[in-house]
Amino acid sequence: MTLVYILAATFAGGVLSVLLAATLSLTVLRRWAPRLVGFSTGVLLAAALLNLLPEAAELLDPHAAGLTVLAGIFLFFALEKTALWRHDHTDAHHADAHRHEPVGAMIVVGDGLHNFVDGVLIAAAFLQDTSLGVAAAIAVIAHEVPQEVGDFMVLLAAGYSRVRALAMNLLSGAAAVLGGVLGWAMLQGVSGAIPYVLALAAASFLYIAVADLVPLLQRQRKPRDFAIQFALLGAGVWVVMLGAHTH
Numbered sequence: 001m002t003l004v005y006i007l008a009a010t011f012a013g014g015v016l017s018v019l020l021a022a023t024l025s026l027t028v029l030r031r032w033a034p035r036l037v038g039f040s041t042g043v044l045l046a047a048a049l050l051n052l053l054p055e056a057a058e059l060l061d062p063h064a065a066g067l068t069v070l071a072g073i074f075l076f077f078a079l080e081k082t083a084l085w086r087h088d089h090t091d092a093h094h095a096d097a098h099r100h101e102p103v104g105a106m107i108v109v110g111d112g113l114h115n116f117v118d119g120v121l122i123a124a125a126f127l128q129d130t131s132l133g134v135a136a137a138i139a140v141i142a143h144e145v146p147q148e149v150g151d152f153m154v155l156l157a158a159g160y161s162r163v164r165a166l167a168m169n170l171l172s173g174a175a176a177v178l179g180g181v182l183g184w185a186m187l188q189g190v191s192g193a194i195p196y197v198l199a200l201a202a203a204s205f206l207y208i209a210v211a212d213l214v215p216l217l218q219r220q221r222k223p224r225d226f227a228i229q230f231a232l233l234g235a236g237v238w239v240v241m242l243g244a245h246t247h
């Protein structure tokens, strides 16, 4: 049963989120995409700090959980340095617009790797507890949609056709399902590793929220934006609390 949940959650996180992102990118809904960032930030922070980290701290000793989150933040910082792990493509937009192949390869390989890890994180959360898995899945879907909208913009600007841009995003999204299945298979044998993976999931979500998404929110400077962002941050927290209500 756990594997069914993991398959459904990684399919939603990897494949359905791409289709949702494509719908947002290619229609009039496009102007709503930046608004999603506030919601995503709320979801990521809540899933990390209200679900994943407390669970890891209960299973490990709290200091070991804190240390794992710290190590994870450094790890994601290092990965982002290598440009294999990009969440905000908006700055790369203009610089890379004329380099057709590197952009596409970067998105398929970099996001594919990222989505694979997201799949493993979802598997670990579901192996620990279904409601924890739900929180992790909501957090993955919430950050993947705005991320993939960004990917679409970059690929279209780099000269890819809509069909090819969609195919490339679907390919990298499918890595989440692969990560979910392999994560499930591997972590069953080493269940002692699960709490550490939960702490790394918390680190990943905190890092994406604070390092990648908050700077995007800070670019919208009108008082009205601030009010909307606060409402969306709160909505994101609320959705996680609702989704993981047994905790």
Ligand SMILES: [Zn+2]
Pocket (backbone or CB within 6 Å): 114, 115, 118, 140, 143, 144
């Ligand atoms: Zn992700």
